[in-house]
Every structure is written in structure tokens, then in C-alpha cells.
Amino acid sequence: MNAQKLQKRLSKRFGENVKAEIKDGCIVLSGSLTEWEDIIEACSMSVDKKGKMHVVNDIELQGVEIPAMRVPDINDDYLEGEKPDVLIIGGGISGASIARELSKWDIDILLVEKEADLALQASGRNDGEVHPGVDLSKGTLKQHYVRLGNEMYGRVCEELNVPFRRCGQYAGFCQSWLKPIVRLFALQRKYIAGIKDTKVVSSKELRRREPELNPDFRFALYNPSSGVVCPYGLTIAYAENAVTNGARVELNTAVLGMEVEDGEIKSVLTNRGRIYPKIVINAAGVFAEEIAKMANDRFYSIHPRRGTNSILDKKSGYLIKSIASIKKLELHSHTKGGGILHTIHDNILVGPDAVETYEKENVATNQDSINKVFAKQKNTAAKLTERDIITYFTGVRAPTFEEDFVIEKGRKTKNLIHCAGIQSPGLTTAPAVALDIEKMTIEELSKFRKVSRNESYNPYRKGIPVLREMSPEKRAEMIAQNPDYGIIICRCEEISKGEIIDALKSPICVPTLDGIKKRVRPGMGRCQGGFCSPLVTKIIADFLKEPISEVRKSSNKSVIVYGPTKGAEE
């Protein structure tokens, strides 16, 4: 990387407003611009495609105050003086899977998550696709881990008792003349990227398998190894298994600062007290850069990228059994229009799009995103309609400007490990990445103390029974043991009171409406909790032996009701 050459290119584009320099092995950009898109452009054009240097963005966005990280409103000393061997920052798929793999060892693991539940940001706000990695270039970490991760899914999901379906993925093409080129691409993938199962299927075969897809598809590229999983379900399962094996998970706990001396983190300040860990793992998603900065080890920048998905009524489940999207010849590969996916829970998911933003926690939705994605995806399946939407949500990805993961030990700070820059296919890669982070952690920890195996480690997790999927005989047997399994609370998803109480008794109890919804699905159906939310609120209150007004939707401040009406009893 030649800093002068880069500066020349930047000056040509942005005048005197952007300054580039190589500092501490990073490409640091500073200055000031008025548009966020320009900052993205400046940083993206500064990426060093060959070396290990990352772009660090210090360009000020003029006239805009970038919102500070939201912090839970709890302040106490609950964790004061804790001395875990490993502190994991972030309860997404990365943090949770790392905690689980580390729980194979006889060490003290503490995972902190600032939100009221696990997987509340990107890990819970994606499409749940387990990717084949066919589109990734060789040499990237993403590409290295995607095959490894994809191949692990069957076993991991079996161990963690999480439903997973290898349903395959189609990219449909309308131009016959592209067929030889796509065939060559499949061959290239096979021999260069090691993806051996990608193949081209004929339009006739495609129609036989997926009759509702665009009849103009002349052929499709088919990836049989693609699958679907519930992304937050898997995150929760990983964390629960970690907890069962001795790890601790503390929600509503945000890292606020660090004390670093001689290239070593001495202590970590949270809203719940100061913690003294031996090793810190940075799995903080969009805030990984802030954590790196606190640890005096900031050598990359995260630029948030929003994506919105829509969920359709199960009635439209017939549209597709797998995953598909139309492939168009587009100049800008960054303009993503997502795809159509039959989720593990048998809904149809449409999306996501990709929109750059400076707001790391802005998950507010916009109709514009939905309209654009639907306009494109109606070319994948014509019967797709916005009328079938039952809900939609936005997540924020956490890419670096190199658009690759950062999985390595701290460059300047010794007892720090980064698991950063995680975006798609981060869900797919998580099982494989966790194994490598485990190795790095144990290696580092061994410098402090002797590390031995956790003799009682059990990789198997017992999930909450799903009554509606059972045979009548098995269901009756379960109800005989616990009559609450026979009382249906959520009519749309057919969830019983027994399953809700099981969720409240699960290893990581999150006694909120959203917590229960994420674990056993009341409120996920077409009435969106209209009928069941008062009932679930009451069940939670009874379980906690608290007034109904103490139950929350999610965070501590997300009050559902304000207390008794005139003359009503508590």
C-alpha cells in the first residue's frame, strides 16, 4: 500500500477533505465530509487488497452527531470484582458459539450482552440462511470458514436440538446464453473454491422442484448444501448449552470502558461493576470497533449496513420449498435484493436489502426497503404479494471496509481476541470460527494457568418440546405427564401453556414477552400476539409471582401495562 498514491486518488475525488496515512500498520483516514456515502466511498477505495492492513475511519461526518451506544438503565455492582478466565463481549451467534466451545474446558467463562436477550441484534435479525459460500473469493476468511461451518451444521444442530433443514438454493437466470458461462463458474468453484456440489439445473427440472418460480427461468445454479435454521434459536441454544456446561451469561450488561496497561487489559468496566478477566473476546458486532478502541487495539473500522426482511403468512409457504432468487446482470454487486426463503418455521421470508448507515442501532423499518425487495423478488416468484406480510424487521450488519472477518489475537493488546467484522455468512461460519477462537483462547490462557478439560462437558442440549409437531400418541403422553401441554395459549402457532412455562424454566430465563416469543413462538403467527399477548403476560407474572405491570416486552423500560385500573386488584 502506497500512502502517497492513495492520497492522490483521494484528493482527486474529495479535494483537501480527506487525509490518508499509514499509522501503526493501519490505513487511517481522517478529515471531514458532509455525506456518509462519501465516507463509505473514501474508505472503500482505500482498502488494501493484498496486505493485512485494515482501513480505520476517522473521517468526521459534518453536522451529524453519531448516536452513542444505547446502554441498559441498570446500574449496580452485581459483577464487581469478578475474575473470570474469559470474558466474552457480545451475546450474538459469535459470542454464544464461542462460549459453548470454551465450556469444554474447566475454566470460568462469563459472557456479557448489553441487550435484554441474546441474539437481539444482527444474529436475530437475518434470514437464517446457511450459505454454500459459492459467491466468496478464495483467500478470504469468509471463504475459509464458510465450507467448514456449512459442513458442521448437521451435527451442531443435532447436538443442540435445533431444527435445521438442508433445503438447497437456486439462483435463476432468464438468459439462456449465460448457461455456458454459469457452467464454467460452477466448475471454477469446484476446482478453485472446493465447492463440489454446485450445479446447473434445467428449467424443466427447476419447474418440477419449484413450480411457483418464474417460468422465464431458463436454468438455475443450484447449491444443495444451502440450508435454513432459526438464527436466534441457534444462538440461544448455543448459549444454553454453554450455561449448562458451566459458563455464565449476564444480559443487560454493557461494557463501558477498559483499563489497559502495558498492552494488557487489566479490568473491564460495565454498568454492573468492574470485571477482572484474564482474556477478553471481542464479539461485539457493530460495536466491535468501540471495544477494540477501549482495549487500545483498534486496527479496523465497522461501517453498519442495514437490511430489512419481511415474513409472510404460512399460507404462502407453498411459494417455495427452498431458497431462491433471480440473478440479474448488475454492475453494482452491492445492490442486494435478497431472495425468497422458506424458513425453518414454514413461513416465507423475503429480503434482505442492503443500505449503508452511520447509525449502528437504527433498526427502524421503512416501507421503501420492502417495496424495493418485493419489486425485485416478484421476478423470482410472481405470486409473491405484500398482502401476505405478517411482520418485518431490520437488522444492521457489521462489516469492515475490507468486507472480511477479523479473527485474530490482539495486535497490540495481548489478552484480547477479535471476532469482528462478522456479517453474512457469519451465521454459517460461526460453528467453525468458534473452534478457532477456542484454540486461540486456550493457547493464551495457558500462559496464565494450567487449563484442563471439563470432565462433565455434555455437548447435547435438550430443547423445549414442540407439541404441535408430535404424533397424537406422543402428544397425549406428554399431556398426561403435564396437563399444561394441553392448554393452547397461542392459536396461530398452536403453543401450549406448558411450552411457555418450559421456556421460563430454561437455562437462560428471559421472562419477557419477546423472550418467550423467541423461545417458543407465541405471537409469531398471523395475529402477531393480538390474542395471546395478554395471556402470556399473565403467565409470566404468575411465574415470577409479580404484578402484571412488572412484566416487560423486552428491556427494563419496555413497560407493557401501567398498573391496575380504577378499583381493580393488583
Added chain:
Amino acid sequence: MKTYDVVVIGGGPAGLAAAIAAKREGASTLLIEREARLGGILKQCIHDGFGLVRFFEKLSGPEYAERFIDEFNELKIKALTLTFVTEIRKADIGFDIRVVNKNGVEDIKAGSIVLATGCRERTAKQVFIHGTRPAGIFTAGTAQHFTNLLGQMPTKKCVILGSGDIGLIMARRLTLEGAEVVGVYEAKPTPSGLTRNIHQCLNDYNIPLYLSHTVTRVFGDDRLTGVEISQVDENMNPIENTGKIVECDALILSVGLIPENELAESLNVELDPKTKGPVCDAELMTSVEGVFSCGNALHVNDLVDYVSESGELAGRSAAKFSGQSRELIDIKAGKGLLCLVPQRLNLKSDNKETVIYFRSRAVINNCRLTLTVDGQKVFEKKYAFLRPPEMERLMFDFNNLNLNKSSKVQFEIEEGTA
């Protein structure tokens, strides 16, 4: 397997009336209800105004339900409460119904079925409300459940979107409980609820109603902190730069009801895209022989009195059902009609005197409902006004029309009284 002549699914006003009527016809009858108590949504409707048509009295919802529950109990009709139907299958004879309850899984045989499954509320996402996802966004029925059944205040200061009846009722109810209702905002240029509710629930309490306004965005990370309200154009699309922020802690939605017909669909019952309920003949039999529909599952009613009436008819018809073949012709809902029930007529039925329920597409003053058979006008009735929120009912005798299977029967609304 236990066998009944008639199984009624749903224990609200439609289901209760159906079960009572079926039993009175001498049929062995079972009612299945998923909640612990009979009465359906009436349990939470503690306001008055129920039963004016039927009992010439102003009753509260629970009082109205109680009259039917008393009769139901006197007739010793069997009810399975806290029981959920997971599956219905058409069998060689009748239907096999699978239910789940505290006692386990049970299969029940029914000669005929009455679907009285009610309706559900349209949600915030179905009207494309965008922004964050805080606590404090309720459908009116959910807010009503919290307030009236759990005795809990869902808001201190709220905005109500949609002028459907439950929204209007909740505006008054929450005001009485000491909450501030900033206003009721309706995207349409005319109210969706009954005129009497506009007067009794809004005007009497000085709650403003804003027509041609909608909520375009919600704010708040934890609990709702405010909503953006915009004016809408004639196509109900928000007009740019008319948005203003209204601070509130709750958004209560009363933006429409959708008949619940997932069980009907599982039986391949044909649905009417206008009513979103099953296409029925004058006996309220659906396209699947032996399956009957009534109440708000059939179409959204304005008054419970009509819900009970359709329940009785469906129950009676289900009890009489013996599998005789039908010869059906369409009753078309033509110009000016939003929807019309029944949609078909069975020429082989011995009783063709039929209750017709309909709604107009728009507010129309001085107009006529007309019936044409093969293009010939055979009937007309004058109306001083018709309003979509108010369902109209009339009795009509098709006996003297000499209909045959190629007859084209169509109702429509003509403007003017001449």
C-alpha cells in the same frame, strides 16, 4: 370415538346460538371452545348496547352472553372448554375432528360442523406501520383484554388509529379510566364505526376524530414515545410534509377485522374475497357439504344480534343436514355493494325465504337496493342512506321468482329514489 350429529366450533355468540338451535332441532350437539369460559369476545365487552334488536334491551356484552349461556346450560348441551381443534378431516361419513385439551388428544366424529370461529384484528404490520418496535402498540381488542379482563391500564396517553367500533369503545373506556386519548385518526374520509359510537364514545367525551389522517411512523426504543401523523390523499396515501409528531405512550389500532377461516381453509371451503368468509347458501352451508359458517367467521357483523341470528340459522341447518344434493346458483353482489351474504341459493331447498345481509361500498344517500333476475328488475327497496359501517339486513322470499339453474340473480345499489 364419540359421535355427534352437530359439532359447533367456537363458543362465542355465534357458536352458542348455533349449538342451542341445533339442540332444539333434536340433534346431539357438542360445542368446542378454546378458552376456559363461554362467551367469546363478549366477555371483555363490558360496555352496553348489545341486544337492542333481539331483546329490545341495552345489555352489556357479558349480560348478553349470559342469556345464551343460561339457555345452553338448561338444554344440557355438552361443551368442551379449554379445548383446541388441531385438525378436521372429511371422512367417508361426516367429519373427524381432532382436539387437544388437558385430558390429552381426542378424536370426535361429527355429522355436520358449524364453524363459529369469529374474527381477528388487523395488526400494525398489516397496515404497514413503520419505525421502531417498542412496547405500547396494541390492537384495540388486546388493549380491551388488558383493561377489562386483567384490570390493567395499557396506557396513560394514547393515539387511536382507525375508527372501527372497538377503537371508539376503547377511546371512551380509557378516558373513563383516566387515560388521555389524544385523538382518533382515520385514513378514510368517513368513519368506520357505527354513528351511535361516534356520538356516545367520542363526541360525548370531547375526543377529536381526524378523518383522512394516518399514523406514518412510530418512535421509541423501549416503550412508545410518540407517533408521526400525516394527512392522506384520496387514495389514502400519506401527503408528504404534512407529518407532525404526537407524543403518546400507546398506539391503539382499530383498523379492521378479518374472519378467522384457517379451519375452513383446511377443509378446502371456498372463501369470498369480499367478506373473507366462506361462500354460503341461504342455509349458511359452505361449499363443502355438511360444513356451515356463521357469525364473524362468515362475515364481519356490526351488531351481535345478527351474529346470533346467523348462528341460529347455521345450527338449525346443520341439525337438518342429511346429505341431500344441492343445486346452487349465485347471488351476485353487483354495483355499489361491498359484500353480500349469502352468496348462493340452493334451488332444491324447500325454504327459500332468506335473510340477506349486505353493506354498501360507500356512503350513499337516497338510493335503492335492486334485485334483477336475468336482467329483469324484480325487486327494489328505498334507503334514505347506506353507510359501509352499518350492515343492512332484509328478509327476501325467492319462492315466487321461478328461478332455475341458469338464472342470473344480482343485487345492486342504484342512486336516486325515483
